[in-house]
Amino acid sequence: MSPRQPDKSPSQVDVARLAGVSTQTVSRVLSGQGSVRPETARRVMAVVDQLGYRVHAAAASLASGRTRLLGVLVVSTDRYSSSALGVGIEHAAAANGYTVTTAAVPDHASGEAFFEAFDRLERQGAEGVVIGVPVELNSPAMRMRMDRTPSIRSERASLAEDAPLAVDQHAIARLAVEHLLDLGHETVWYVSGDDYWLESQHRREAWEQTLLERGITPPPVIPGDWTPESGYRAGRTIAAIPGVTAVFVSSDEMAFGLLRALHEAGRTVPDDISVVSVDDIALAAYASPALTTVRQPFEALGRAATLRLIAEIEGRDAVGDLPETEPTLIVRSSTARPQAATSS
Amino acid sequence: MSPRQPDKSPSQVDVARLAGVSTQTVSRVLSGQGSVRPETARRVMAVVDQLGYRVHAAAASLASGRTRLLGVLVVSTDRYSSSALGVGIEHAAAANGYTVTTAAVPDHASGEAFFEAFDRLERQGAEGVVIGVPVELNSPAMRMRMDRTPSIRSERASLAEDAPLAVDQHAIARLAVEHLLDLGHETVWYVSGDDYWLESQHRREAWEQTLLERGITPPPVIPGDWTPESGYRAGRTIAAIPGVTAVFVSSDEMAFGLLRALHEAGRTVPDDISVVSVDDIALAAYASPALTTVRQPFEALGRAATLRLIAEIEGRDAVGDLPETEPTLIVRSSTARPQAATSS
DNA sequence: TTGTAAGCGTTATCAG
């Protein structure tokens, strides 16, 4: 609607001229590199303010070879994990003078789509990228990309690998299952997330393993896909199975659906069935009943990943300053000791 | 850990040399601008693939004066509205060859912090910005910024102004209140969002106005701040007030807290009290009872805002292709006719 | 402490 203003924005040259110095001096003042007589600096800054001058990022990065741009690769940004991660990433980036650009790939995107998104980030000049989607890190195509631009993944690639960065999915499942077992439940059923996600697979493995360690044969997995709808379906399935007293659901959102299905089927939580989920979203405390859940420190994780990434980009080490990323069990009202069998 | 590869990435010159053409031809092939003999183009592309060449964004935008970068200004990205908006923005941007960079300002940020974020986006080269936070658009500082970089706001600045873009907050409140009134409730109480947000203020105004139009004196506003905790507090307050039969809560998240408080106080929804909220988040259908709510089409809004912004940047008009952004009432189980007064 | 000169990798302009 409004016409684009024709007068181009002021450049370093304009500032230099008005301040009666060379462009180099202007650059020095603005970057803080090199020494400038205080008085000169003041004079330059005055002109900068007067003109409303700001460095042209493209020109600066063309000349310096640095963009201070970080890329983030996530699935549809409205997922809880994506946005929670994003908060941590943005903070850490901003604190270090980096900016962030996001590329979202659709859920269940093909490897193709993923590479495309990665390339888009590289093309924009991202000096590093935080990967928040499930990808096969060992494919040649991925290796090639990670080779030229440092990348860090916010989840562990395999149960065995010890990525100091990822939330320990094994620990999450163990925390949940052991809580239930320690309460006196004889076994724990598992409602999975979408197995497209490694997290989901890892939790299943750890759930199985924890049960096995106690000499319990794992019951069949009830499949879910993270959505409340799938939790609801899982709840109906579970309600139809006699004898179930404890369920580990792979996300809070699914737990909401599960709770409703159980309620509709006349099962009360936690009296008939105990439920523990994962994430600790803001609403978890306001489910009925309030959810016992394993909190994932996504924000800390995003921060940690970013800090490490920046360290790698700048060629230093980033030990010591890394935030804690251990999952923690939050006990609320959806879990209890199993009812005495007398009632049945 | 891994050393940065010393061999710099290939440039247009490298491609040109290998393909036996000028850099200009390479540029033409890659941009699709200007005509090139098909055979030449093929030869260039072959070299491009072979070398893994990709244009250097900074250089390109320095030369062309275009960045194809859009900025987004939101509060803490983990808010539902922010991320839902973001999804729409990203889609529309990607579909038009633009990339997106986000600047998050803390909730309740000062005008200062906001301008800083805006400037950061400008410095990065954003050609336009979508504003998703409450700001005074008429301050000189803001005027100045919007003057040099096209900006579009995803909410209506005042109840009177008819921004074709914003979700109609007035309509939201009217939909909610009239639904309740039509059900037979004598008045409707209102739990506000955070009044730092214009949306919240506008909904209050419209709630008041709708009541007044029917000759009803609005009861006092129960203050909230969007969080489930504040909804819970509001619920306790309401439970202590005799005679309340209908409540309009300004967000689904608050509704969850409200529901819990009401439940704890022994009031049943919707039999004793009807509740309608706003947003229609994924979990709204899984509250107990399922929430009747006014859906805000955030994604469509983000898309529409972006489309208009791009149109403005490119100096064309964007009529016709704008998505619908009307709010819609979703009736579920948290509302019903008031119980006959006989029971009291 | 300050200035000069030479690029950085593209695209635009103008010839051919």
Next chain:
DNA sequence: CTGATAACGCTTACAA
């Protein structure tokens, strides 16, 4: 249809 050549606005040497 293709190719020189000149910007684009800044930073990094190197000189003064």
